[in-house]
Amino acid sequence: MSNLQSKIPEGPLADKWTSHKNSVKLVSPANKARLDVIVVGTGLSGASAISTLAELGYNVKAFCFQDSPRRAHSVAAQGGINAAKNYKNDGDSVYRLFNDIIKGGDYRAREANVYRAAEVSNQTIDQMVAAGVPFAREYSGYLDNRSFGGVQVSRTFYARGQTGQQCLLGAYSGMIRQIAKGRVTMYSRRDMLDLVVVDGKARGIVTRNLVTGEIERHSAHAVVLASGGYGTIYYLSTLAVGSNATASWAAHKRGALFSNPSFVQIHPTSLPQLNDYQAKLTLMSESLRNDGRIWVPKEKGDKRHPNEITEEERDYYLERRYPAFGNLVPRDVASRAAKERCDAGYGVGETGMSVYLDFSRSIGRFGEKTIEAKYGNLFEMYEKITGINPYNEPMRIYPAGHYTMGGLWVDYNLMTTIPGLFAIGESNFSDHGANRLGAGSLMQCAGDGYFILPVTIGDYLAGEIRTPRISTDIPEFEKAENEAVDKLRSLLAVRGKQTVTSFHKRLGKIMWDLCGMVRNEEGLKNAKKMIDELKEEFWNDVKIPGTLDELNQELEKAVKVADFFELGRLMCQDALERKESCGAHFREESQTPEGEAQRIDSDFSYVASWEYSGEGNDHVLHKEQLTFDNVKMQERSYK
Amino acid sequence: MEIKLKIWRQKDARSQGSFVDYNLSGVSGDMSFLEMLDFLNKTLIESGDEPVAFEHDCREGICGSCSLYINGRPHGPGDLVTTCELRMTRFKDGDTIVIEPWRAKSFPVIRDLIADRSAFDKIMEAGGFISVGTGSAPEANSIPVTKEDSDEAFDAATCIGCGACVAACKNSSAMLFVAAKVSHLTLLPQGHAESAKRAQSMVAKMDELGFGSCTNTGACEAECPKGISLAHIARLNREFLKAGFRG
Numbered sequence: 042m043s044n045l046q047s048k049i050p051e052g053p054l055a056d057k058w059t060s061h062k063n064s065v066k067l068v069s070p071a072n073k074a075r076l077d078v079i080v081v082g083t084g085l086s087g088a089s090a091i092s093t094l095a096e097l098g099y100n101v102k103a104f105c106f107q108d109s110p111r112r113a114h115s116v117a118a119q120g121g122i123n124a125a126k127n128y129k130n131d132g133d134s135v136y137r138l139f140n141d142i143i144k145g146g147d148y149r150a151r152e153a154n155v156y157r158a159a160e161v162s163n164q165t166i167d168q169m170v171a172a173g174v175p176f177a178r179e180y181s182g183y184l185d186n187r188s189f190g191g192v193q194v195s196r197t198f199y200a201r202g203q204t205g206q207q208c209l210l211g212a213y214s215g216m217i218r219q220i221a222k223g224r225v226t227m228y229s230r231r232d233m234l235d236l237v238v239v240d241g242k243a244r245g246i247v248t249r250n251l252v253t254g255e256i257e258r259h260s261a262h263a264v265v266l267a268s269g270g271y272g273t274i275y276y277l278s279t280l281a282v283g284s285n286a287t288a289s290w291a292a293h294k295r296g297a298l299f300s301n302p303s304f305v306q307i308h309p310t311s312l313p314q315l316n317d318y319q320a321k322l323t324l325m326s327e328s329l330r331n332d333g334r335i336w337v338p339k340e341k342g343d344k345r346h347p348n349e350i351t352e353e354e355r356d357y358y359l360e361r362r363y364p365a366f367g368n369l370v371p372r373d374v375a376s377r378a379a380k381e382r383c384d385a386g387y388g389v390g391e392t393g394m395s396v397y398l399d400f401s402r403s404i405g406r407f408g409e410k411t412i413e414a415k416y417g418n419l420f421e422m423y424e425k426i427t428g429i430n431p432y433n434e435p436m437r438i439y440p441a442g443h444y445t446m447g448g449l450w451v452d453y454n455l456m457t458t459i460p461g462l463f464a465i466g467e468s469n470f471s472d473h474g475a476n477r478l479g480a481g482s483l484m485q486c487a488g489d490g491y492f493i494l495p496v497t498i499g500d501y502l503a504g505e506i507r508t509p510r511i512s513t514d515i516p517e518f519e520k521a522e523n524e525a526v527d528k529l530r531s532l533l534a535v536r537g538k539q540t541v542t543s544f545h546k547r548l549g550k551i552m553w554d555l556c557g558m559v560r561n562e563e564g565l566k567n568a569k570k571m572i573d574e575l576k577e578e579f580w581n582d583v584k585i586p587g588t589l590d591e592l593n594q595e596l597e598k599a600v601k602v603a604d605f606f607e608l609g610r611l612m613c614q615d616a617l618e619r620k621e622s623c624g625a626h627f628r629e630e631s632q633t634p635e636g637e638a639q640r641i642d643s644d645f646s647y648v649a650s651w652e653y654s655g656e657g658n659d660h661v662l663h664k665e666q667l668t669f670d671n672v673k674m675q676e677r678s679y680k
Numbered sequence: 681m682e683i684k685l686k687i688w689r690q691k692d693a694r695s696q697g698s699f700v701d702y703n704l705s706g707v708s709g710d711m712s713f714l715e716m717l718d719f720l721n722k723t724l725i726e727s728g729d730e731p732v733a734f735e736h737d738c739r740e741g742i743c744g745s746c747s748l749y750i751n752g753r754p755h756g757p758g759d760l761v762t763t764c765e766l767r768m769t770r771f772k773d774g775d776t777i778v779i780e781p782w783r784a785k786s787f788p789v790i791r792d793l794i795a796d797r798s799a800f801d802k803i804m805e806a807g808g809f810i811s812v813g814t815g816s817a818p819e820a821n822s823i824p825v826t827k828e829d830s831d832e833a834f835d836a837a838t839c840i841g842c843g844a845c846v847a848a849c850k851n852s853s854a855m856l857f858v859a860a861k862v863s864h865l866t867l868l869p870q871g872h873a874e875s876a877k878r879a880q881s882m883v884a885k886m887d888e889l890g891f892g893s894c895t896n897t898g899a900c901e902a903e904c905p906k907g908i909s910l911a912h913i914a915r916l917n918r919e920f921l922k923a924g925f926r927g
């Protein structure tokens with residue numbers, strides 16, 4: 042398996058997707074009706090894939106853990122969705138969008154996949170507008186765009202501060218239309234516990250009905266994971282608290298390689314932690330950085346009210362360090378710079394672990410009304426939580442775990458190393474390299490679900506038209522079900538003293554301190570050891586009330602946390618092995634004299650893809666070498 | 681601070697429920713309401729009791745999962761907030777807080793504070809969409825939409841489907857929910873073609889699912905965490921009548 046076949050089509054970069062679409066196998070309408078596809082997750086990638094596959098004529102079985110598919114965490118994306126429409130005539134193009142994503146990802150993503158993501162972005166906007174997504178418009182009636190973190194053109198479409206919710210509702214509406222037509226069977230309030238592999242191919246899943254506790258078997262000719270990211274491994278993150286890695290991890294343990302797990306984006310503009318009981322960190326869209334300026338006092342430990350600190354006494358450290366991009370540097374750069382100032386003692390607030398985001402200059406320049414029109418709901422949200430009115434004094438912000446660039450390895454067809462198992466959206470690793478640019482997540486999710494997977498899955502399913510409907514009464518299903526039940530029973534049987542959440546918090550702290558914004562060899566080795574010890578303690582002392590066959594939220598949490606110990610250990614192994622800094626992965630041992638990330642292309646231009654090799658063992662590394670024929674690899678400078 | 685909680689406990693959909701009293705000390709003002717419940721649950725679990733089941737996910741007011749009826753109000757005291765955005769600064773030492781699930785015939789309770797709101801998805805299935813298949817969309821800027829229409833459609837589209845409108849209504853009507861959806865799609869030229877049929881079938885589905893009728897008391901608007909306006913109900917009624925005239 043060390044020779045990973047990415048299956049990138051031959052030919053010039055700009056022609057690859059077109060020529061691939063022209064050469065993949067097709068499935069006739071009559072045959073599609075005989076083929077079943079399972080999709081796990083109903084966020085933007087899942088919902089768009091579900092509606093499109095059903096429109097094509099496949100029988101789709103859709104799963105989500107929420108009570109309704111419309112609540113998946115794509116709803117929380119705030120800032121926008123990118124496309125290369127060039128409506129602003131500012132020199133944008135598919136190539137430039139591609140180039141920005143590759144550069145933003147610090148040259149650790151696959152050229153062909155990224156180019157395709159940029160290529161389908163325009164069609165995605167067309168689709169969403171037609172489905173009724175109310176993107177912001179100008180007075181002329183035409184669509185508005187804004188510039189967004191880390192780029193120099195205005196290519197971001199947005200719906201005030203809730204673009205994700207509006208995009209997801211668009212995709213959800215397409216999906217429920219197919220549910221009404223009987224083309225999709227929706228299974229909500231289900232956790233996927235395992236993947237069923239038959240003769241080497243993905244053939245189904247085992248789920249738990251979260252209301253009755255019943256363990257269920259579902260079969261299909263192909264399985265698509267659209268189950269999102271694993272940023273909740275840090276306990277405190279910007280993610281919905283229910284987000285988890287369980288579906289991906291189950292697939293990984295059944296043979297799907299997991300790539301670049303340590304590439305995690307820490308978002309620079311979240312609200313700082315207020316207390317020990319806090320369950321999540323609230324994101325403030327980075328669009329705020331278009332009009333807000335980030336600063337700390339020049340004087341260490343200056344405890345004065347921010348409005349009393351004069352202009353000369355402020356250190357606008359992003360503008361100082363990165364004059365070309367200033368406050369709009371990419372997320373990883375902004376996050377590390379905030380940590381650097383706070384660690385050096387210049388941070389503000391009670392704990393000294395936050396920095397100011399100041400709108401006074403923009404309010405002075407454009408007026409309060411203009412700022413309110415752009416960010417009104419974000420300002421309100423800030424005031425609701427902190428009691429501080431950001432029109433009168435600066436916000437306080439600090440970085441928080443946000444998005445996982447790592448995920449299941451997929452080839453150009455978005456298929457994992459298990460034939461018939463596909464991964465789309467945040468659950469795969471493919472498009473964002475070592476760092477994702479703002480407004481790139483919705484773009485990738487919708488592109489995967491609407492336009493890419495529906496084509497590539499056909500190429501696989503064309504080979505399945507003679508496979509009859511898969512029975513769930515076969516030994517492979519029985520074995521997977523038994524193993525899932527055994528694991529749940531063992532968790533319940535521990536009957537220890539400590540809550541699941543207390544373990545999750547401790548794991549989160551290890552990950553945040555030692556495998557977060559800054560990593561080093563000693564810390565990562567310690568982290569691995571600490572995680573192993575904590576995992577053992579968990580399996581000996583966790584307390585889960587209730588039983589298997591009822592609605593049991595503690596049991597649901599326990600399943601997720603049990604997987605996080607294993608994933609956390611792999612993240613540390615991955616971060617240890619990559620002895621370079623790139624994008625969000627910052628190894629202290631690998632930095633320039635100015636303290637910027639130092640990539641080592643000669644040794645690390647590859648996708649690190651990890652094979653599971655048994656409980657508690659180190660994973661086995663497989664490398665997919667990356668080649669860059671269409672961009673010049675350069676030091677990512679925002680100066 | 682120390683607070684007294686009266687919480688609805690119910691084993692499952694078939695069981696009878698009842699209020700159970702808890703005294704909780706050590707509550708801090710900078711906790712969110714749900715963090716206070718997390719804290720209660722930690723105490724319950726550690727002392728060998730069953731934690732209180734409640735729904736939540738994003739915890740930033742956008743997913744619509746949280747759904748508590750607090751001291752007689754959906755999402756508790758305060759305007760334009762969801763339960764997850766509610767802070768304990770709203771309460772003071774010694775307060776009694778009564779917490780119930782949404783109460784509506786169409787939202788049966790399945791455990792403690794969790795009600796089944798899948799009826800909303802059923803209403804959406806009846807017509808809450810624009811029938812455009814993937815791939816058949818025209819260029820996005822080919823149909824201009826006035827900023828006024830677009831902004832008003834957006835205001836309607838901010839509905840998070842939490843169900844507070846139903847919980848607030850003495851008749852458990854889902855009119856504000858349906859109106860928000862119909863209004864959002866009808867105001868856009870892309871959704872206009874199907875608007876009359878959409879209004880008719882969504883209202884019919886709402887009636888079929890047992891939601892009550894609207895008597896214009898405005899309780900829904902007052903409790904909506906996203907400030908969805910009653911004006912959308914007027915638009916829904918117009919679309920509904922149009923459908924009637926067309927037969």
